[in-house]
Amino acid sequence: MPTLLAIGAHYDDCVFGVPGILLQAVRKHYRVVIAALIGDYSNWAPIGDRRQELLEGATRISKDYGVEMRYLGFRSHQFDVNLETRRAVAALVADIQPQVAFLLWRHDHHDDHQVASQLSEIALKYASPVLDKRPAPAPRRMYWFDNGPRHTIGFEPDTFVDVTSEWDRSLEWLGRFMALVRNQPYQPGSLDGAQKAKQTLAAWRGQACGVAYAEAVRSLHPYPREVL
Numbered sequence: 001m002p003t004l005l006a007i008g009a010h011y012d013d014c015v016f017g018v019p020g021i022l023l024q025a026v027r028k029h030y031r032v033v034i035a036a037l038i039g040d041y042s043n044w045a046p047i048g049d050r051r052q053e054l055l056e057g058a059t060r061i062s063k064d065y066g067v068e069m070r071y072l073g074f075r076s077h078q079f080d081v082n083l084e085t086r087r088a089v090a091a092l093v094a095d096i097q098p099q100v101a102f103l104l105w106r107h108d109h110h111d112d113h114q115v116a117s118q119l120s121e122i123a124l125k126y127a128s129p130v131l132d133k134r135p136a137p138a139p140r141r142m143y144w145f146d147n148g149p150r151h152t153i154g155f156e157p158d159t160f161v162d163v164t165s166e167w168d169r170s171l172e173w174l175g176r177f178m179a180l181v182r183n184q185p186y187q188p189g190s191l192d193g194a195q196k197a198k199q200t201l202a203a204w205r206g207q208a209c210g211v212a213y214a215e216a217v218r219s220l221h222p223y224p225r226e227v228l
Contacts, residue, residue, distance in 0.1 A: 001031050010038050016148060017147055023065060041054055053180075074088075079115060087131060089122070094131060106121075144217060167213045171199065175194075
């Protein structure tokens with residue numbers, strides 16, 4: 001069973017960025033893991049004293065879609081790129097051993113996203129020297145993903161994935177996450193702000209490649225593809 005790893009700063013970054021791709025991987029019998037570098041939400045006002053409920057709820061919801069959730073203990077705006085954080089993320093990558101990986105685009109208005117992207121790229125490419133351990137092969141495919149309007153800066157994708165078949169479940173997954181934060185039941189017939197933003201973005205990407213809904217990513221390296 002091949003493994004796909006998607007790394008974000010926050011619990012919801014990957015579920016906003018590439019949920020359709022993750023669900024496709026589940027359908028194709030990949031082991032799919034989301035790693036959120038921030039696992040301490042004690043300084044995040046919207047969740048109040050429901051920090052543990054957020055982590056457990058996001059893990060439980062993701063499991064419903066066949067996806068594992070992993071967290072590190074970083075706190076928002078209180079982690080940076082240093083030897084300690086490099087080793088923590090590299091150890092996580094070495095433990096999961098993905099063949100395919102997705103990470104946040106580095107240029108972003110949100111400091112957490114910038115730092116998480118740098119740490120993810122270092123860990124995915126150089127886990128062995130960072131950890132001073134035996135060779136841990138890098139994933140055979142690595143892709144940046146964007147985090148949508150008001151966050152991402154200058155993202156130009158080179159790979160488009162048709163996620164129309166996964167769209168309803170993708171939007172539901174994100175909506176359940178948002179309802180969890182609000183401490184309200186999920187309302188399937190009503191879209192919140194995050195769902196509307198994701199729907200607009202996915203429809204735009206779909207228009208770019210001629211499908212109803214698409215997710216667009218950018219490869220870290222050129223990869224050969226069959227075109228016939």
